[in-house]
Amino acid sequence: MQTSRRTRTADQTPAIHRTPKQPSMIRRSARWIARRRTALLSSALRGAAYATGAGIIGLGFYVIRQKI
Numbered sequence: 001m002q003t004s005r006r007t008r009t010a011d012q013t014p015a016i017h018r019t020p021k022q023p024s025m026i027r028r029s030a031r032w033i034a035r036r037r038t039a040l041l042s043s044a045l046r047g048a049a050y051a052t053g054a055g056i057i058g059l060g061f062y063v064i065r066q067k068i
Contacts, residue, residue: 033040
């Protein structure tokens with residue numbers, strides 16, 4: 001019977017130490033949005049409310065100006 005010339009250390013798989021890759025810009029942006037979803041939604045809603053209010057006031061002044 002033939003003996004193997006391999007040593008015990010050769011049979012063991014070496015541990016590979018890799019540095020973690022930095023996530024892509026899209027993945028980082030998606031994670032940032034997911035973490036701040038409620039803050040972003042409330043801010044968007046507030047902006048829409050302000051824009052609607054300003055539009056109504058502007059339209060009101062336009063109508064008043066046309067009647068004068």
